[in-house]
Amino acid sequence: MTRKPRPAPYDGALVVDKPRGRTSHDAVEAVRRILGFRQIGHLGTLDPLATGVLVLLLGRATRFAQFYSGRRKRYECGFRFGFATDTYDADGTPLGPDTNPQLNSDEIERLAAAFTGKFQQTPPAFSAKKIHGRPAHELARKHKPVELKPVEIEVFEFRLLGIEGPLARFSVECAAGTYVRSLAHEMGLQLGCGAHLAEIVRTAVGEFTLDRAVSLDDFARAAQSGQAAQWIVPLGNLLTELPRVSVLPFVERRVRHGSRFQVALSQVQAGRREVSQGAPAQLDSGEWKPARVRVFNQQDQLIAIAEAVVPRTYQPVLVLEAEA
Secondary structure (H helix, E strand, O other), rough: OOOOOOOOOOOEEEEEOOOOOOOOHHHHHHHHHHOOOOOOOEEOOOOOOOOEEEEEEEEEHHHHHHOOOEOOEEEEEEEEEEEEEOOOOOOEEEOOOOOOOOOHHHHHHHHHHOOOOEEEEEEEEEEEEEEEEEEEEHHHHOOOOOOOOOOEEEEEEEEEEEEEEOOOEEEEEOOOOOOOHHHHHHHHHHHHOOEEEEEEEEEEEEEHHHHHOOOOHHHHHHOOOOOOHHHEEEEHOOOOOOOOOEEHHHHHHHHHHOOOOEHHHEEEEEEOOOOOOOOOOOOOOOOOOOOEEEOOOOOOOEEEEEEEEEEEEEEEEEEEOOOO
């Protein structure tokens, strides 16, 4: 008889402050070693150059990734003007000599404003975008042609923070799928002197902010002392912007089987969102979202996410396995 897999010891979200020089996969593997189980994923990669917010989903929370795909992201970054690189960032090979330009703040602000709103952006050749099933960066490193189609992105804020010689610092809020290093490269083309991304910190992914992130070293120490749970956002505290309903046991059985169920308006509690310092003013990029609710049982356990099909009737779109 096939053994039922053991449940993960933790369910929820962990906000890691990713260090520079390590990939997102490295960070996931580090947390897997620290906690001793493999059911861990992440909400969007960070380049090795980048530091800051990397949201990991643990255990049953890995199934929640679909609901976070539209979350806005915030960054603080530095663009080095004077030369471009093949990767569009400081880890790449320079494509020409350093012209060491004198930057004009009015001109930089004008260019930043021009890159605000919706527009087409071509992903960098050195990226994880797939071409016939292979990451583009694999082809680029072998000097093979990389043809990537532009996609529509949206930049909500692109604000100049200051200039230090050839380095301009910015605050950027953008939709998922935006490449900040492409913004640096494109701005360098506009100025005619070249530019690349010199440094970048992701300060927020939706409601998950840098001030609530933990370093890998600190998390390892917390786990060793039996305090890992203090850093993990439990399932019931995820997607709190969605309304919630509590159902009786006979309705819970229907929900557990993925069947439609009805609720009275009096059962629906409005969602709540506490805006953390540094988080985007709006969680998502603005695309239409179906009417969804979080479904809890009488033990106050989150058991499902459901979608309205007709007024007061809901269809589960994600049903969580019962706690062991």
